[in-house]
Amino acid sequence: MTKPGIRETFRLHMGWLHSWVGFIAGLVLACIFLTGTLTVFDQEITQWMQPEVPLSPLHHITPEALQTAADTVLQNQKQGRAVFINLPSARDPVLRVLHYNGTAFTGPAYDPATGLLLKGRDTEGGQFFYNFHYTLHSGRIVGGILTGLAGLFLLVTLLSGLIIHLRSIWPDMVLFRPFGPRPRAWLDAHLLTGVLFLPFLLVITYTGTIIQPYSLFAQKPRPAAATPARHIETTALPPLFPLIEETKKRLNTQECGFILFTPEDIRISRSDYSSLFLTRDQAIFDRNDGHFLRIITHDSTADRPFQLARGLHHARFSISVLSWLYFLSGLSCTILIISGLVLFLIKRRRISGHMTVYKLAEGFCILTVAGLPISALAFLWANRLIPVSFPGRAEAEVSVFFATWTLSATQAICFSLARRPFAAWTMQLITLAALGVGLPIADALMVPHPTPRNIALSCTVDIWCLITATAAAVAAMRLIKKTS
Incomplete structure (x- = not known):
């Protein structure tokens, strides 16, 4: 008779671990996974940001x-x-x-x-996203330690999540209700992406975690x-x-x-x-x-596991189809983390919504979920708007990214502390949609595309900007409908 009670107590502890470790680490991991997803095509982003170079x-x-x-x-x-x-x-x-x-x-x-x-x-191009993914723009030592710890926390979160949902994995794979009640829709998205992309998530997290200390200390x-x-x-x-x-x-x-x-x-x-x-x-x-x-x-037995881990994580070996699978898998894992952050807030809003720590948590969630994509698009906008001959233009593009993110953080935290988080969400989502719609127009009007490959690359970036804008606009409209 005591075994079910022990089992349920264990699941409750795992639930607490999954929620709190997942939220705290998730704020960092969402940044790592979003920029890591973009890094799959870091060289192509650099080429898009240097449209004068014929491909x-x-x-x-x-x-x-x-x-x-x-x-x-x-x-x-x-x-x-x-x-x-x-x-x-x-x-x-x-x-x-x-x-x-x-x-x-x-x-x-x-x-x-x-x-x-x-x-x-002059531009840092896709290298900027690569370095942000790798070091959080905090230096190779400090940033490497932070991303390595975030990877360890994610492995803990994945293990606890598996324990919680082990008995319902199959139903979670076939059930998704995007237009259901808000908590249910977010939970379905969280579980579906978590189950379908679990192998990729485990591999990419494990390889990323073990190559961090190796790259920090290995003399190569x-x-x-x-x-x-x-x-x-x-x-x-x-x-x-x-x-x-x-x-x-x-x-x-x-x-x-x-x-x-x-x-x-x-x-x-x-x-x-x-x-x-x-x-x-x-x-x-x-x-x-x-x-x-x-x-x-470097062909010793000790080197081979690290070489394999680095190869799997960086995916430089991959053909274009596999690169797109990496990109879509990384995007799905980003959605998994974002949906987990939103679920954490939804479940605690009624009881803890008046607490300052909760308001700060929602502010940080807004600047991560909406503010980071806004800043990434602002970075691309800066590439098109800053004159080509502007001195130090590569550093200026990076400054635009962080200035935009700082403005996003200020707005998100201030509105959250003023108990107006839905207004903060709506404003930032509308901004994201506007930037995503406008960038293809700016790209078409402001720069030349000397070869068919340049044109194809530009169209691909434009399509993803429009997809991002559409998703942001739909989310903003649902929020407006809910709060009106």
Whole structure:
């Protein structure tokens, strides 16, 4: 007779853990998952934010183009700037010479066939969303620890949620009532996305959690960790084209990813797109005459699980169809987290709605659920509105993002403390809808699209802006109807 009571008590404790840990961590996780979902197409976002760069089909890189890139490397090194060459790929068919500006990798792009400079506006592009997803824009150490802890909290939340709903998993998969009573509709959305995308959520959370401490402490060569350029000799570099061809043979790969430069050598890495295992294997050549020195491979038994985790999490190996599956799965997991946040507030509004801590919780929920998408769209708007020649325009775009989010936070918290949360929700949702509708118009009127691939990319971004605007408008209308 005592076993059912013990079981129910255990489920109640799991329910408390799921609710409170889920809400507190969910505010951070919603930001991580939304920006992580956008990061699936980070390179495409960068291309959209540099519409002047023509996206032609991938051409074989030529020695002339590599020589132009090498000259740019030397010019940057003379100015004391550490740079590396990012080689073209099917997703990003241009040659780039990049440097780390403190938050993102930026730099000029060149035609891989002719070596001509492709003049594009200065922007952090999709790198901004990648870094926000990875570090919450708080620095590699602090941000890495925060996102790692958020991942651990999510695993706890998932485990407790499974225990609570274990007996009703099948009904939750086939039952969804979007036009039912508000708590029921939100709960159905939460359970449906949680059940259908549970495997993806477990894999992406687990891999993201374990690679954070590994990337923080593992001593592996990374572009950002290159030796400062002021210690590098700025004498002429050997021809790079033969080194790339030899790297392909020695690493048994069809593509190379990037070229690093140290005082003593040149390091050419295997492309991240070449395998499910993200290895960063390298061939090393002498900087002076280009003769082969050695290869560095990471194929030990201890390295393979981390390489697999990194490969699964970053999904660089994926074809376009799988990338879209990653994107849609990430979007569904974002909806799972957002619906959980809203459910937490709905269940406690009647009893705790008058408490200051509840009002603050709702304010933070508004600035996360509505304010972050508004800020992301404002970031894209800034790319179209800030003049191309504006000095420091990449930093200005980021400033627009955080200024918008600050305004969103101020409005959300003030209205919530004034006991007008529905007005805050409505105003921000209407703003989100307006930005989503207006951006395709601004895109069509303000910038050129030199190639069919540029046009297709622009149309894809426009469609997703309109989908976002439609969802925000529907939610705003339902709120207006409820409060009128």
